[in-house]
Amino acid sequence: MKASSNKNFFQPRARLLLQLGDKLIKNENVALLELIKNSYDADAKKVTVKLERITDKKGGRIDITDDGEGMNIDIIENVWLEPGSDYKAQLLAKNQRSKKFNRLPIGEKGIGRFGVHKLGNKIELISRKEGEDEVVVRIDWNKFSEEKYLKDARFEVFIRTPEYFLRNRKGTRIIISDLRTDWDKRMVRDLYRAVFTLNSPFKKSGDFTVDINIDDKSLVEGLPTWDDIKKFALWHFKCKLSGTTIREFNYEFSPWESLPELEKRQVTQEEDYIQDNETFVKRDPDNPKKEVIINLAKNYGSEKEPKTIGEITFEGYIFDRDKQTLELGNQAGITLLKQYLDEQGGIRVYRDNIRINEYGEKGNDWLNLDMRRVNVPAKRISNNLILAVIDLKIAESTALIEKTNREGFIENEAFYDFCGAILHTINLVETLRKIDKDQIRNKYNPTEQEEPVLHHLNELHLLIEKRIEDEPLKEEINKHLQKIEDDYNFINETLLTSAGAGLTLAVGIHEVQKVIAELTLAVQREQVPDKILGLVNHLDQLIESYSDLLKQADTKEEDVVKFLNGATFNVGYRMEAHHIELIKAYRNYKGSHMISCSRRLLMGAVMNVIDNSIHWLEIKRQRLSKTSETFDKKIYIDVLHNEPGYLEIVIADNGSGFTIPKYQLTKPFISAKNNGIGLGLHIVSEVMKVQEGSVRFPEANEYDLPAEFQRGAITVLKIKLLSHDTSE
Structure with missing residues (x-):
């Protein structure tokens, strides 16, 4: 029935x-x-x-x-x-x-x-x-x-x-x-x-x-407007992207009147650099070693219902937030500029001049600009350095489909090709901007505090070329100087294995700088060639001795939870002495535990990060004590698995956060500490590179941390998971 x-x-x-x-x-x-x-x-x-x-x-x-x-x-x-x-x-x-x-x-x-x-x-x-x-x-x-x-x-x-x-x-x-x-x-x-x-x-x-x-x-009241901000922009670009190439390209560097030693510069699609790089390419998803061409005119739909991305107009203004550079501008409203860029910086998308929601909103790094800048801070542009718009034509961009909740486009093949074409163009602009940015630094900040040894070696090269006429002697000296530079770069790239534990790289750098200074003086005074060659030999041997201290760190399997238990045990006494509460959230981690690392180097990296937190937590306590405000110092450590093949060790404190731009944190010889050497986070960065990982400093609310740690210093160490570890 x-x-x-x-x-x-x-x-x-x-x-x-x-x-x-x-x-x-x-x-x-x-x-x-x-x-x-x-x-x-x-x-x-x-x-x-x-x-x-x-x-x-x-x-x-x-x-x-x-x-x-x-x-x-x-x-x-x-x-x-x-x-x-x-x-x-x-x-x-x-x-x-x-x-x-x-x-x-x-x-x-x-x-x-x-x-x-x-x-x-x-x-x-x-x-x-x-x-x-x-x-x-x-x-x-x-x-x-x-x-x-x-x-x-x-x-x-x-x-x-x-x-x-x-x-x-x-x-x-x-x-x-x-x-x-x-x-x-x-x-x-x-x-x-x-x-x-x-x-x-x-x-x-x-x-x-x-x-x-x-x-x-x-x-x-007091809301900044675009007209208030535009005057600070040093760079402007406008491009038209169509089919497989950049059809129109216009890039302008417009230095302020207060920078008279710099000249305005313009680059168009007629330049060889643009013509050589005008075609959009991406990695083939089926073969990462192969590149394929992106075609904005491609039909992502069917013959009956064709769907394309269509022509794109991409225009933007780029800013330099470096404190010294902004001060050179002699313009009022620097605080307003930073506030505006923090809140509204980024790249927005418009269709027929009406904005698509979410893109360009604070915290929505849809093109991954901030991560790109972490990896290459000297060149890349982060969201708080750019205000740009992408204009699409609604009749042509039917392959880009808005989500039902109006929060951007559905992430289909067309969307990823769209992002690829935009990033290709951004890379060209970044390369051109790097040239102008370096000119600003060289003309108005020539001391090169970030890498004094390499800077002085370069000056010495130029001085020897100019002052020494004996070609065999010049060749001998330059041969030694090149070896010195190679050894120094080797030290910087692979680290002193014991630097994190207390043998400071600064000692070696200090000795090297003293010899370079004496050598430079000798060349300037045209002292006898034997004296010059002797100093060069001494410098060569000195830096080679530091290079010999390096060892190739053995990589082994480590249980990340046990490793962090060891790290926190090592700092247990210091936590008590400084009255710091250590929150071990990582103990609740239930995912894959086994990582591939050098325990000695990774331990040094973790200790360096914790050392920074201890110092700045005490600075905040002292500052607040002047206003009779109590402050409980805390450090939070957790383990997350957000990316296939990697774990992230998150170390955060409830202090005042980093006081220098994040892109400079890992550069050597830059420190906000009084009498600080500025090597700690540089060492951390180099250690993570050796471990085939990375270090990054996320923005507030990028990670789901307790609220009291969102405004403090947050450091993330990304380390490789063992590929055969499949435990849950």
Whole structure:
């Protein structure tokens, strides 16, 4: 016997629409931006957003009004009130543009309107098409939680003689009340930033503008603008990418008037360097040793429904945040610049001049710029050094598909090719910028404090070429100097094995520098050749003796938890002596334990990081004690497995964080400590390279650490997992 159910259909619950607003819309800013984008799709020229008593959720109100095409009762009933309507998707598929501004719709999911629930519980919508009556919709979202089924949650929809859009006016007005959130100053300022970045800051407002009016002006006082920041930019570039190559390229270095020794420089697509590197390439996913060409015109869809990335316009401004360089600029507002770049720096993406959410937001390193800079700090650009925009054409970029929650593009093949073409272009810009950046340092900061030995050796090379005429002697001296430089680089690259344990590399460097200084003086005074050659021989033997102290560290299997137990045991007495609480979160780690490392070198790296924390925690305690504020010093150690084949040892403290730029932390001879040598983290970096790992210094909230450690110094040591270890 076969019995069929009478309920052979979906019967959605009333709370489904509330969930759509809550789950699919990230936050209040995104919800409001979705409503503004709806106005864009309605062919509006201007949108006005009024925020009234926004900090009081019961008495507050959000009022959004546009001068677009408006809606009649037919569109309200058959489009606006149908969740998931494909009305806009159909317009896009047919390439049907708006009448007045020739726009294609940027909203096609049919769910953005339900973000109003994210903003408030009550909504009144008033809309009027040209020559027709007004349509009014009044919804109390609370009713949707009271009723069981969606069909039972009723609300008002009616037509009336125009009362708001009088005479020939048309458009849509949405009034949201009974707010769901007490907005604070941060939320309001974030909203202002989001709205004002909805259009590219590099273009005039054109045919779509958004005005925000707020009754409490104190909430937005002191917000920096793009015009305040642009004057600090030293570099500007604008490129057009099409097909497989860079079609147009323009790079400009524009030094400030306060840098008279530097000349403006421009590089275009006509230069050999650009022409030699204009083709986009990527690693073949099936054969990493092979490169394949990226084609932005490639069809990622089908013959019936072709999908491409299309032409890309990429424009940006780059800044130099080096303290000494900024001071050379003699411009007010340095603090404002850093604040602006920290909050708004990065690369944004626009389609038909309307921003795609998430890209360029703080903490969203979608192109991995920050990690690239950690690996090559002297050359690479991080998000807080650049403000750039990518412009796409909506009709051409159909292969880039927005996620349902509006947080960027789906990460498909087209998206990765898109990123590859952008990174290829960024690399060209970075290379050109490095040349100009080095000129700034050489002209206005020529002491080369970061690598004094190599700098002095180079000066000595030039001096010998100039002052010594005896060719055999010159050749002999230069041969020794080259060997000295090679040995010194070997020391720097492979480390003194006992440096971390206490035998300081600075002793050797100090001795080497003294001999170089004496040798330089001898050459300048044109003393007898035997004296010069003797000093060179002595220097050669001296640095070779330090090179001989190096050994190739044996790599063995280590249990990371047992290793860290040993490391924390070693510092146990110091923790007690300095009254520091050591939190051993790594003991809860349940994943693969076995790593491949040299225990001696890795132990030295961990101890160096802990030494830094001990020092700076005490500095913070002393500073706070002057204000009678108590401070409990803490160090937190954990183990994470975020990347296949590697473990990450996370060491964080609750101090004040790093006081010098993170990209300089691993450079030798740079230290914020009084009388500090500046070798500790350089040694750590070199140790991790020897271990085929790396060290990095993440931003706050990049790792899921307890809140008290997010503002302190966070160091991550990435070390290889043993490939045969498959334990869970």
